[in-house]
Each structure stands twice: as C-alpha cells, then as structure tokens.
Amino acid sequence: MLNQRIVEILRNGKPDESLKVKGWVRTKRELKGFAFIEINDGSSLANLQVVINQDLPDYENILKKLNTGASVEVSGILVASPAKGQRIELKADSVKVYGEADPETYPLQKKRHSFEFLRTIGHLRSRTNSFGAVFRVRNACATAIHQFFQERGFMWVHTPIITASDCEGAGELFSVTSLDLKNIPRTENQAVDYSKDFFARPTYLTVSGQLEAEIMAMAFSNVYTFGPTFRAENSNTSRHLAEFWMVEPEMAFCDLHGDMDLAEEFLKYIFKYVLEKCPEDMEFFNQRIDNTVLATADNIINNQFERITYTEAIKLLEKADVQFDYPVSWGLDLQSEHERYLCEQLFKKTVIVTDYPAQIKAFYMRLNDDEKTVAAMDILAPKIGEIIGGSQREERLEVLEKRVLAQGMKLEDLWWYLDLRRYGTVPHAGFGLGFERLVQFMTGMGNIRDVIPFPRTPESAEF
Amino acid sequence: MLNQRIVEILRNGKPDESLKVKGWVRTKRELKGFAFIEINDGSSLANLQVVINQDLPDYENILKKLNTGASVEVSGILVASPAKGQRIELKADSVKVYGEADPETYPLQKKRHSFEFLRTIGHLRSRTNSFGAVFRVRNACATAIHQFFQERGFMWVHTPIITASDCEGAGELFSVTSLDLKNIPRTENQAVDYSKDFFARPTYLTVSGQLEAEIMAMAFSNVYTFGPTFRAENSNTSRHLAEFWMVEPEMAFCDLHGDMDLAEEFLKYIFKYVLEKCPEDMEFFNQRIDNTVLATADNIINNQFERITYTEAIKLLEKADVQFDYPVSWGLDLQSEHERYLCEQLFKKTVIVTDYPAQIKAFYMRLNDDEKTVAAMDILAPKIGEIIGGSQREERLEVLEKRVLAQGMKLEDLWWYLDLRRYGTVPHAGFGLGFERLVQFMTGMGNIRDVIPFPRTPESAEF
Numbered sequence: 001m002l003n004q005r006i007v008e009i010l011r012n013g014k015p016d017e018s019l020k021v022k023g024w025v026r027t028k029r030e031l032k033g034f035a036f037i038e039i040n041d042g043s044s045l046a047n048l049q050v051v052i053n054q055d056l057p058d059y060e061n062i063l064k065k066l067n068t069g070a071s072v073e074v075s076g077i078l079v080a081s082p083a084k085g086q087r088i089e090l091k092a093d094s095v096k097v098y099g100e101a102d103p104e105t106y107p108l109q110k111k112r113h114s115f116e117f118l119r120t121i122g123h124l125r126s127r128t129n130s131f132g133a134v135f136r137v138r139n140a141c142a143t144a145i146h147q148f149f150q151e152r153g154f155m156w157v158h159t160p161i162i163t164a165s166d167c168e169g170a171g172e173l174f175s176v177t178s179l180d181l182k183n184i185p186r187t188e189n190q191a192v193d194y195s196k197d198f199f200a201r202p203t204y205l206t207v208s209g210q211l212e213a214e215i216m217a218m219a220f221s222n223v224y225t226f227g228p229t230f231r232a233e234n235s236n237t238s239r240h241l242a243e244f245w246m247v248e249p250e251m252a253f254c255d256l257h258g259d260m261d262l263a264e265e266f267l268k269y270i271f272k273y274v275l276e277k278c279p280e281d282m283e284f285f286n287q288r289i290d291n292t293v294l295a296t297a298d299n300i301i302n303n304q305f306e307r308i309t310y311t312e313a314i315k316l317l318e319k320a321d322v323q324f325d326y327p328v329s330w331g332l333d334l335q336s337e338h339e340r341y342l343c344e345q346l347f348k349k350t351v352i353v354t355d356y357p358a359q360i361k362a363f364y365m366r367l368n369d370d371e372k373t374v375a376a377m378d379i380l381a382p383k384i385g386e387i388i389g390g391s392q393r394e395e396r397l398e399v400l401e402k403r404v405l406a407q408g409m410k411l412e413d414l415w416w417y418l419d420l421r422r423y424g425t426v427p428h429a430g431f432g433l434g435f436e437r438l439v440q441f442m443t444g445m446g447n448i449r450d451v452i453p454f455p456r457t458p459e460s461a462e463f
Numbered sequence: 464m465l466n467q468r469i470v471e472i473l474r475n476g477k478p479d480e481s482l483k484v485k486g487w488v489r490t491k492r493e494l495k496g497f498a499f500i501e502i503n504d505g506s507s508l509a510n511l512q513v514v515i516n517q518d519l520p521d522y523e524n525i526l527k528k529l530n531t532g533a534s535v536e537v538s539g540i541l542v543a544s545p546a547k548g549q550r551i552e553l554k555a556d557s558v559k560v561y562g563e564a565d566p567e568t569y570p571l572q573k574k575r576h577s578f579e580f581l582r583t584i585g586h587l588r589s590r591t592n593s594f595g596a597v598f599r600v601r602n603a604c605a606t607a608i609h610q611f612f613q614e615r616g617f618m619w620v621h622t623p624i625i626t627a628s629d630c631e632g633a634g635e636l637f638s639v640t641s642l643d644l645k646n647i648p649r650t651e652n653q654a655v656d657y658s659k660d661f662f663a664r665p666t667y668l669t670v671s672g673q674l675e676a677e678i679m680a681m682a683f684s685n686v687y688t689f690g691p692t693f694r695a696e697n698s699n700t701s702r703h704l705a706e707f708w709m710v711e712p713e714m715a716f717c718d719l720h721g722d723m724d725l726a727e728e729f730l731k732y733i734f735k736y737v738l739e740k741c742p743e744d745m746e747f748f749n750q751r752i753d754n755t756v757l758a759t760a761d762n763i764i765n766n767q768f769e770r771i772t773y774t775e776a777i778k779l780l781e782k783a784d785v786q787f788d789y790p791v792s793w794g795l796d797l798q799s800e801h802e803r804y805l806c807e808q809l810f811k812k813t814v815i816v817t818d819y820p821a822q823i824k825a826f827y828m829r830l831n832d833d834e835k836t837v838a839a840m841d842i843l844a845p846k847i848g849e850i851i852g853g854s855q856r857e858e859r860l861e862v863l864e865k866r867v868l869a870q871g872m873k874l875e876d877l878w879w880y881l882d883l884r885r886y887g888t889v890p891h892a893g894f895g896l897g898f899e900r901l902v903q904f905m906t907g908m909g910n911i912r913d914v915i916p917f918p919r920t921p922e923s924a925e926f
Binding site for chain 2: 005007022023024025041042043069070071073098099100101102105106122123124126127131132135136138139142143146150153155156157158159160161162163164165172174175176177178179181182184191192198199200201202203205212215216218219220221227228230232234242243245252253395416417419420421422423424425426427452453454456458459460461462463
C-alpha cells in the first residue's frame with residue numbers, strides 16, 4: 001500500500017525493474033531532446049535521477065511544470081546510470097504533476113539560504129538537504145534511545161507536563177491557566193482566586209520528570225522518561241530553547257557507578273546506531289557543517305570515558321598552563337571553558353566528573369560520607385561540554401529532610417517524594433540528557449533552533 | 464551491571480543456579496521453622512517466592528522487617544518449587560533489608576483497595592498488581608507504536624506543545640504565560656499587554672500536532688507524532704483527561720483508502736504485540752477487570768474491519784429494531800449508542816464509518832465530489848466506541864480557502880498551512896489515536912484516570 005521509497009530504490013533497485021515513485025522535484029536540467037529531474041521524497045539525502053525523453057506525450061508542457069518544489073509521480077524503468085556518483089536512474093514512461101511550485105514565489109530556489117532565513121520559513125525548511133539530514137538523524141537518535149532502554153527492560157513512563165509543583169528549582173516556570181488573562185478573578189484580599197482556575201491551584205509546565213520517574217522506579221525498578229520539558233528563561237542564545245525534549249532514566253538498586261556505566265553505554269549505543277542508520281547524512285554534516293563530527297563520534301564510541309572527581313578536576317585546572325576567564329577554586333561550578341579544557345585539551349576524550357560540592361547541586365543528590373560533596377556526575381564531551389547530568393539520589397529520609405529544609409523548601413510540598421523514602425526506600429540513581437543538545441552534538445549544527453522542527457524561543461512561537 | 468529481573472528468573476531460571484534478586488516484599492507467610500516471602504520488582508505480575516529458613520543468621524530480627532512494601536536484596540539458590548502455580552523458588556542464603564515499610568502506616572496492606580482510593584496515593588499505586596499490569600501494558604502499547612512506524616520508514620516528529628495557533632478548534636485551550644497573574648500588564652486601552660509575555664503573543668497548549676505533522680509529511684512523506692496534547696474542557700468523566708498522549712500519523716501521496724488500510728494494520732499490530740509481550744497481564748485483566756478483553760483482542764486481530772459510509776450507517780440505524788435516546792437522521796453526528804449498536808449488535812466487530820457530512824467535521828478534511836460529505840473516517844470498536852478518527856486532507860488551495868473562510872477563520876492565521884497547498888501540494892491523509900483510550904480498550908479499565916500514571920483532571924494536578 002505504501003509507495004516505494006527512494007532510499008530503498010537507491011539501495012536495492014535493479015536495472016530493468018519497473019516502478020512508480022512519488023516525491024518532490026529538487027532540480028531540473030534541460031538538455032537537447034531530454035531532461036534530468038532530481039526527485040526527493042525525504043527518505044534519504046540522495047535524490048533519484050529521472051530521465052525524461054522528449055518523446056513523452058505532452059513533453060514541453062510537463063517540463064514547464066517540473067520546477068523545484070513541484071510534487072510528482074513518475075512511472076518508469078530503472079536503468080544503470082552512466083553518471084558519476086549514482087548507480088541507477090529512472091527512465092520515465094509517464095509523469096504526473098500533483099502540485100506546482102511557482103519559481104517566482106517559491107522561496108526554496110537552488111541557491112544556498114542562511115539558516116537564519118530558513119527559520120522564518122519553518123514550514124518549508126525541512127525540504128532542504130541540511131534540514132532533511134538533521135531530522136533524519138534526530139529520528140534515528142530518538143529510535144536508538146527507545147531501543148536501548150527497551151532492550152534492557154526499562155519502562156517508558158509518561159510523567160506529567162502540567163505540574164503543581166515548583167520545587168525542582170531548575171529555573172523559571174511557565175504558568176498554565178484556564179483563567180481569562182484580561183479578567184483574573186480575585187479573592188477578598190486581592191490575591192488571584194485560583195479556586196476558579198482549572199486545577200484549583202497554580203500550575204506550571206514541568207521542568208523535569210525526574211521526581212515522578214523516581215515514583216515509577218520504586219515500582220518497576222528501571223524506567224525512563226522521554227518527553228517535552230520547559231524553561232521560561234529569557235535566554236536568546238544558540239544553546240537555549242523554551243521547549244525541549246529530555247530523556248531521564250531512573251534505576252532502583254543502582255549507585256553512582258552503575259549510573260555512569262549505563263550513561264556511557266547509552267551514549268556509545270546512540271552514536272553507533274546513528275552512524276549505521278544514517279551514514280550518508282553524517283557524511284554530509286562532516287563535509288558541510290562541521291568537519292569534526294565523524295572524528296568525535298569515533299572518539300565517543302572507541303574510548304573509555306575518563307572518570308575523575310570534581311576535587312581532582314579542580315587540581316588539574318589549577319595546574320593547567322592556561323589563562324581562564326573564570327579563576328578556579330574548590331566550591332565554584334565549572335564553567336564551559338573549564339569543561340572544554342578537560343575534555344578537549346587534557347584528556348582529549350569524554351570525561352565524567354563526579355562528586356561535586358553539595359552547595360552547587362540539587363537537594364535530591366545523595367550526600368557523600370565527607371558531608372561536603374554529593375554523588376553527582378556530569379558527562380563532558382569534546383566541543384559541546386555537558387551532555388548528561390546525573391546523580392545517585394538521597395534515599396535516607398532524615399538526610400533528605402534536612403537538605404529540603406536547608407534549601408528553604410517545605411516538607412509538606414514534597415510529602416509524596418518523602419514517602420518514597422519512608423516506605424521501601426532503596427539506593428537509586430538516574431541521569432538527564434537534553435535531547436536537542438545530543439542532536440546538536442551529533443550533527444555539529446551550531447544553533448539549537450536548527451535541530452528541533454519548530455523552536456520556541458523568546459518572542460517566537462511561529463507555526 | 465543491571466540486576467537480574469524477576470521476569471527473566473521466572474522464565475529462564477534453572478534449579479541450582481545461584482543468584483541475587485532485588486525488589487519489594489509483597490507478602491510474608493510465617494510457618495514453623497521457616498517463612499515464605501513473595502518478592503516483586505515490577506518486571507512481571509508474578510512474584511518470586513523466597514524461602515527463608517530459621518537457620519539464617521538473625522532470622523527473627525530480619526523476619527520482623529519483611530513486611531509488605533519493604534525493599535530487599537536476597538541471595539540464594541533456585542530450587543524446583545513444590546507449590547502449585549510456580550516452577551521455581553529461591554532458597555535464601557542471605558537477606559538484606561534496604562528499607563522498611565511500617566505496617567501501621569504503609570497504605571498498601573494486603574486487602575483490596577478501590578481504584579478511587581488508590582488515585583489519592585498515585586505515588587504508591589504502581590506497586591499494586593492492577594497498576595503494575597496497566598503500566599506494563601501501556602509501555603508495550605507505546606513500544607509497539609514506535610516499532611510499527613519505524614519498521615515502515617515513518618519518521619517520529621516532535622510537534623510543538625506551546626502554540627500560538629488556536630485554529631484547530633478542537634475545544635477549550637489552556638493558556639501558557641510567563642506573565643505574573645497577580646499583576647497582568649495592560650496596554651493603554653486596557654487590553655492584556657502581550658508584548659511583555661515570553662512569546663510576545665497569546666500562547667496555548669496544543670490540542671493536536673496534526674497541522675505541523677502535515678508540514679513534515681510534505682518533506683519526509685511518512686511521519687507520525689506521539690506526544691502530549693491538552694483540553695481545558697471541564698469534563699469530570701471517566702473518559703476525559705486534561706492532558707493525554709496522542710499518536711498522529713500523516714502520509715503524503717495517500718488517500719482515504721490507504722489511511723484506513725494503515726489504521727487497520729496498525730491496530731492489529733498493537734494488539735498482537737501486547738498479547739505476545741504481556742500474556743500474563745492480559746490474562747489478569749480478563750480475569751479481574753473485564754472478562755471480554757481477550758475476546759475483543761481476538762476479534763480485532765482476526766476480523767477484517769467492516770467499512771461503511773456514514774450514509775449507509777444512517778440507513779442501517781434507521782432500520783434498526785432498537786429505541787435510541789437520540790433519534791437518527793442524516794446530518795447529525797453519531798452518538799455513542801449508535802456507534803455501539805453498529806459494532807456490538809449489528810456487525811459484531813470493528814467498523815470504519817467513512818464520508819461524514821462536511822458540516823460536522825473539521826475544515827481540513829477533503830471535500831468529496833458530492834460537495835456534501837468529506838473523506839473522513841472514524842474507527843468504532845466494540846465496547847469503547849470511537850478509537851481512531853482520520854481523514855484525507857484537503858490538498859486543493861481554493862477549496863481549502865473556502866472552507867477556512869466558511870468556518871469564520873482568517874486566511875492569514877493559517878498562511879503557512881495554506882502554503883503547503885501552494886507549493887508542491889499532494890494528496891495526503893492521516894489519523895489520530897488517543898493513546899489512553901487505546902490502553903483503556905486493551906485492558907478493560909473503566910476509568911481513564913487509571914491508565915495514565917499521573918492524571919490531570921478538573922481540580923486535580925497532584926504529584
């Protein structure tokens with residue numbers, strides 16, 4: 001029932017095979033007595049070349065319609081291609097044009113367009129080589145993630161998007177409301193009357209599914225989230241999105257070592273999977289976008305990640321023969337320049353830094369015996385910096401309660417989270433991966449807005 | 464690195480094998496000189512029976528801690544079990560208790576709890592047999608969905624959650640804002656000053672990813688969404704959630720027949736997959752929740768779906784020897800009682816109704832040549848009613864523009880959607896599946912709040 005895809009034809013099509021192909025015209029070259037049309041259907045970077053001879057009925061008229069962007073159905077016979085760089089081409093018996101694309105107004109003409117311009121036509125940019133490759137790689141990454149976890153018996157859990165809890169403290173929140181903003185109801189003392197709101201309380205868009213994933217791990221042992229998360233931070237940078245997808249595995253009966261082992265295996269698995277499924281797209285990125293992406297992938301796959309403690313990292317940075325903008329001292333968070341020094345200059349590979357000072361990490365991370373550091377880990381990759389952050393979670397009720405209170409939060413707001421430590425608590429650990437950061441890392445794309453189909457950023461929510 | 468899961472031990476474990484298992488105590492039975500402990504780790508409905516002999520060091524003390532809900536690590540040797548209904552059991556050499564669960568306060572004691580009560584302890588309910596089975600089946604459904612589409616070369620696309628477009632018209636919308644609700648900024652003429660809001664315009668939570676999926680299908684031919692969608696409808700029923708997951712495939716070069724073929728293949732695939740992966744959980748639902756679920760699954764898998772037009776359906780309903788609450792006449796939407804009559808009484812199987820009157824369907828559905836009906840289809844399943852709704856999309860620019868205007872919408876709000884018809888338009892089609900409805904259907908669970916981990920409903924956004 002489904003049509004034959006160009007990726008399959010290019011890979012397995014045999015000369016003399018009759019077939020029908022449907023797609024969009026990328027280019028047209030008219031020569032004396034015949035024309036070459038390149039057709040793409042989104043299944044691969046490479047186009048299928050179609051040869052149309054002038055003896056085709058209505059040749060002149062059809063050819064006039066076959067401009068870049070036109071949609072067509074071509075029937076014909078595969079023949080060995082005399083041209084370089086392609087094994088086969090399609091000799092057309094009949095060509096049907098579904099929809100034209102006026103060359104005077106269709107924005108995607110043959111010339112190169114800047115990524116900035118293409119963002120303004122987000123409904124068309126996926127039809128270009130670069131965005132075609134990006135979204136095929138994105139899909140391969142996503143599929144690799146599900147496959148990795150499902151093969152290992154992890155359950156995909158859907159944690160809520162709308163949440164009444166603002167205690168993750170990971171940044172500014174978007175409010176979700178059914179109230180009329182023009183006419184917010186008030187209580188007697190002029191507060192917002194949330195009893196009239198849909199959930200009868202203030203609600204927000206989630207910043208992380210971790211706390212709920214912990215609930216599920218306490219029943220199913222190994223789970224992961226893979227869903228959208230949000231930040232209302234007004235950061236107009238090439239690394240920030242207001243809406244992005246996150247992957248958060250959570251494992252019961254697991255400590256920080258198990259957590260690191262899983263994270264390393266996970267990253268290697270994804271890179272191998274994408275290289276295997278999208279070799280042509282990855283080659284394209286290496287040639288056109290960033291000539292280090294294949295070397296980086298190779299580095300990730302074939303090297304054991306270096307593991308050092310934060311305290312060791314600080315010593316190495318203090319000894320470094322480099323002038324940092326932010327001077328280093330124990331207790332301060334690592335800056336991008338420090339992270340890049342460690343993995344790009346010093347170890348020349350991916351580095352996992354563990355056991356950070358408690359005061360710069362979240363309340364749920366497990367306090368180490370030194371009572372100064374927590375069982376946290378950040379995975380720092382060459383070129384991109386932090387790609388994964390994780391920790392063993394504090395499973396001891398009293399220790400957790402102290403840390404909650406120390407951060408000025410209320411125990412009653414976290415009653416259910418604390419219950420997990422009250423009833424059948426176990427050592428457990430997990431990590432978070434920003435999915436778009438991963439796709440950026442994989443493809444070398446410089447701006448995070450170009451690795452998600454419809455980016456949400458300050459003052460921009462188009463399409 | 465990961466621990467051995469109980470599902471694997473029960474399936475493949477051999478007598479005399481030494482192993483370590485980690486999980487939570489479900490029940491304890493003390494006998495003279497020894498005790499039986501049932502351990503569950505969430506990987507299966509069945510527990511692993513552990514036999515603890517009184518010669519275990521510290522026997523009395525450990526036994527006191529092994530109450531329902533306690534977390535343990537048990538090492539021992541597998542032995543053939545003399546008990547009925549289980550092949551093997553674990554003879555404990557050592558037992559370590561990670562965390563206790565005080566039987567005085569832990570809410571999940573052995574007695575049966577109502578689903579209503581369990582909703583109030585959403586952080587613990589996954590530890591029960593019913594919710595364990597529900598979420599394993601949910602995960603299997605989700606995995607089947609990805610596998611089905613990926614095997615067929617469909618791309619998973621992440622359509623935006625936050626949207627500035629309110630033109631899908633599928634119901635009431637939640638607003639998303641970074642404005643302070645206590646102090647909404649105003650323009651000179653007292654309107655809400657959206658220039659101060661994060662996106663500098665009103666934004667909402669999406670009700671569907673379809674329109675954006677169409678964008679992606681026009682570049683990649685076959686795509687699907689699988690993500691959260693929202694409705695701010697104040698419906699306190701067993702069939703409505705404010706936040707739910709939806710699956711929406713979209714296929715270029717596809718008409719209504721192709722759409723129906725895919726949808727039928729898709730449903731059959733998911734049911735087969737779940738029966739194969741979760742036979743024990745499905746048996747449980749059939750015994751404890753709804754004794755028709757296995758027969759229904761069999762009916763779905765082994766019968767060709769009946770396909771009739773809306774006009775035929777109306778005739779059949781008019782002839783029916785049944786008193787309907789809502790009288791039937793051409794032009795009215797089918798009610799649940801009509802849908803159930805068709806598939807439960809008349810055809811006794813799944814029915815696809817096609818070609819509905821244009822005026823009761825959305826603007827984007829393709830107008831048929833009769834100019835009265837549209838190329839829509841609803842799949843009606845026994846017991847649950849509408850499970851899938853889909854259509855061929857209107858690909859003709861002028862026809863679509865007329866329908867947009869006829870519904871009182873503005874062309875400029877849909878500029879990018881119309882552009883898809885302006886440049887390289889193709890016949891295309893797709894459908895939507897409410898994921899929680901599917902899980903309800905599969906498991907026989909009566910209330911939709913019991914098939915999603917953390918339901919969002921009017922006045923409720925706990926956890």
